[in-house]
Each structure stands twice: as structure tokens, then as C-alpha cells.
Amino acid sequence: MSSATYGSKHLSSAVTGRSPSLQRPFQIVIMAGDFLLVLLSYVCASLAHRELMGIPADHELSVGAGLIVAMLFVTIAFGQGGYDRHNLLNARWQSRQVLLVWILSLTILAVAAFLLKSTTALSRATIILFAAMGLISLGAHRAVWRLVLTSSFARGHSFKxxxxxxxxxxxxxxxxxxxxxxxxxxxxxxxxxxxxxxxxxxxxxxxxxxxxxxxxxxxxxxxxxxxxxxxxxxxxxxxxxxxxxxxxxxxxxxxxxxxxxxxRPFVPISGTMAIELQRAPPSIAERALKRGLDVSLASLGLLCMAPLLIITAILIKLDSPGSVIFRQTRRGINGGLFDIWKFRSMTVSDNGPEIRQASKRDARVTRIGRLLRKTSIDELPQLWNVLRGEMSLVGPRPHALAHDNYYNQMISNYAYRHHVKPGLTGWAQVNGFRGETPTIDLMKKRVEYDVWYVTNWSIWLDLRILMRTAIVLSSQDAY
The missing domain is CATH 3.40.50.11900 (Rossmann fold)
Structure with missing residues (x-):
């Protein structure tokens, strides 16, 4: 990564993030706009539901849920840098962030209502309307501000x-x-x-x-x-x-x-400062949080996709002879070995010292296997590996042992990937490094992204990667 490219990633925080006299008024205005739009969306959703259901107009209109979600959204978005000027200009970043924070805010409302036994006070139709109207309003709000800020820059006003x-x-x-x-x-x-x-x-x-x-x-x-x-x-x-x-x-x-x-994080030690070159292993609380996310989403995924898994198994059996599930030894956290599960997509089941990666138009890939690999359906059995604790939903993708042994000698920090559990998806995959790696340079880039993930892990990063994974599943890079 060139210094120019890398430097641009830190430019926003190093240069634009430290002008409070310029940025703070706009932050307050946009935060207030988000708060009012969320509250207005809830009121409109409640009124629309009242009209549809014929509820009398004199019936008390409660806005408590709207206030809670509005406060949650603004607080979380502020903590994630959603109101920083440079982020407001980044349409793709804002789209992902607004969607993620909005879903999280609604989820917290639902969990709180369940724990407080207040779910009967929330209308499902109102919440559905509120979710749709709020998301559209927040997206439009940011689009308007992005146009305002861009035109302001073009005329040499405001932040020049x-x-x-x-x-x-x-x-x-x-x-x-x-x-x-x-x-x-x-x-x-x-x-x-x-x-x-x-x-x-x-x-x-x-x-x-x-x-x-x-x-x-x-x-x-x-x-x-x-x-x-x-x-x-x-x-x-x-x-x-x-x-x-x-x-x-x-x-x-x-x-x-x-x-x-x-x-990198700065750690105060008495009167001096230390720079964290390598983060400590996740704490017990962090590991519990990540494991909870893995178990809940993997269980939900297996339950919801059970019909798809059964249909896929039948198609594999009808398409070519052999087992439905393909097992291959991979290296997990701290170098421990485990058997990864995949739907069989090839006519071979290599698991030895030499394994050739699948390539475009590879004759070893079956007819149904080509579709499975393109859509990543062949990876779904790894949800079982997640439940067993051998893998995580998010982490560096595990490679065959033959590839591990080869790249470990060629790439200096390759083994750093094994500091965490391997994942179904990862930071490298959602940044375009998915599928075949025919050159050592491509693998170095993948490892670079994996190392960055290990160093900068957070539960927010995992949620972000999971959301981005859905967008890149149709990539042409996997065969």
C-alpha cells in the first residue's frame, strides 16, 4: 500500500476532524435534523396505522418509542463518526452506516420492550411503517446535506x-x-x-x-x-x-x-505514553460477545435456510456421484486443526500435501457446483463449524493446509491470521479478495487485510462485514 493511499485513510481524522469551530455547528444541526425526522416518522407511522385500522382520533398518541429510537440513533451514529464532515461526503459509507445504526436502534427497542414486558404497547404495523419511513427519511436527509456541503465547497464558502x-x-x-x-x-x-x-x-x-x-x-x-x-x-x-x-x-x-x-491506540503508563503495535487478545467479555453473535446468527441461519440446505443436498446427489458434504482439514485459532464442512462442488476431494485452487472454467467443478460456488451456497455447512466453536461468522478465511504451509514461508506475517478463529467471511473478502489467488501479490493483499482485521477487531466491524458480505456474494471472483 502506497503512502499516498494509506495517508488518505488517516487524513480525515488528522486534518478535518480537529476543526471544532467549523464542524460543531453543522454536527448539531444535522443531529437535530435526524432526531426530529425519526420522531416525525414515528408520529406519521402511528397516524397512518390509526387511519388504516379506524382507531378513533381522540385515542391517545404515544411517542415514547419514537423518542427512544431517535435518541439511540443519534447517540450511536455520533459515536461512530456519522456526523463528521468527511463522512457526510462519503455516500457509500453513509448508506451502510445509516442502515446498520437504524437496524441496531430498532433492535435495542425490541429487546427493551421484551425485557420490560411492553411489547403489547407496540403495534407491529406501526413499527414496520416506522422502520421504512425512518430509513427513507434519514437517507434523504443525508443526500440533501451532501449536496449542500458539496455545493458549498464548489463555491468556496463555508469550510474553505x-x-x-x-x-x-x-x-x-x-x-x-x-x-x-x-x-x-x-x-x-x-x-x-x-x-x-x-x-x-x-x-x-x-x-x-x-x-x-x-x-x-x-x-x-x-x-x-x-x-x-x-x-x-x-x-x-x-x-x-x-x-x-x-x-x-x-x-x-x-x-x-x-x-x-x-x-494505533495510545496507552498511558504513568507519565509516559506507549503505542500499541499489537493488540492484546480479546477480553473475556469481548470473546463472549463475539461468541454470542456467532451462535445466535448461525442457529438462526441454519433454521431459516433448512429448506435450501435440503434442496441443495438433493441436487448434488442427482448431479454427480459422491458424498454431499466435503470435509477438508484446515488450520484454526492458534494453529489448531479442524475439519471444515462444505457442500461438494467438485468431482475431486483433495485433502493432501498438494491442492490446486479452483480456477475459472475448472473442469473439476460440477454443473451444480458452479452455481453453488458462485453464490457461496457451498459454504453454508460451515455454520455447523461455527456452532461447534471451530470457526466464527467473521474472520480470516481458512486455507487448505498445503496452501498454509506454502504461504507461511512466502509471506512474513501470514501466521498472524491464526490469532483469531477463521470465518465464513472476512475483511479481505468484502474488499474484493475473494476466490482464487493465482499470484503471491494477491495473497499478500489478502493477508494484509486479514492482519488489519485482527488488529482492529470490534463487534461493530463484524456487523459491518456481515452486511457488506450480502452485497459481494454475486462477485465474479469465485469459481
């Missing part, structure tokens, strides 16, 4: 920030991180390539920094951006000290190495 960019080498202004700068309202009005090093005397530093300050004032700059690499830190430190004479904000636009460090 004039910045002076300082670096020690020429920069690629077509890279993604500078596109992110422009998209978020930052305009580079002056770029200075420094010829200074820590070895230069104080007079040279004073002369050049004074010139930079004069040029920034002439350009009416709002702040400074320092684009420096890890090996230029001594110069960065000296420059930042000299720039303390100006009242403007000074921000670092990091390269890959610096961005990687500042994106």
Missing part, C-alpha cells in the same frame, strides 16, 4: 481553508490524499519545498522561516500543513519549533510509517 504546504521534496498533487484535501475544503495556496536540514545554522533557518511566514500572510493562509516522511523527522521537529511564532494551526500530513503509528 487556505493552507500553506511545506515539504522537503516535490509532491504528487494528483494522489488520493490531496484529492481528499480538496474534497474536504482545503485549498493549497502556497507550496514550499524546503532546502533546510538540521545541519544548517540558525541564521539560515531564521531567514527561510521568516520568508515562509511573510508569504503565508500575503496568501491569507489559515493554517500550515507539513508533509514529511519518517526519515525527515529531525527537520520536522526543528521547523515546527520555528513556526510557533505564528498563531495559525499547524498539522502534519504523514507518510505511511507515521500514519501507521498515529492510527
Amino acid at each position: 481553508r487556505r493552507v500553506v504546504l511545506l515539504s522537503q521534496s516535490p509532491l504528487d498533487f494528483t494522489s488520493s490524499r490531496f484529492k481528499d484535501l480538496r474534497k474536504n475544503g482545503f485549498e493549497v495556496v502556497h507550496h514550499v519545498v524546503l532546502n533546510l536540514t538540521p545541519q544548517h545554522d540558525d541564521a539560515a533557518w531564521d531567514r527561510d522561516v521568516l520568508q515562509i511566514v511573510r508569504e503565508s500572510r500575503a496568501a491569507e493562509a489559515d493554517e500550515f500543513l507539513l508533509a514529511f516522511n519518517w526519515n525527515e523527522l529531525p527537520t520536522l521537529q526543528k521547523l515546527s519549533q520555528r513556526l510557533r511564532q505564528v498563531p495559525n494551526a499547524i498539522r502534519l500530513l504523514p507518510d505511511f510509517a507515521i500514519a501507521d503509528l498515529v492510527s
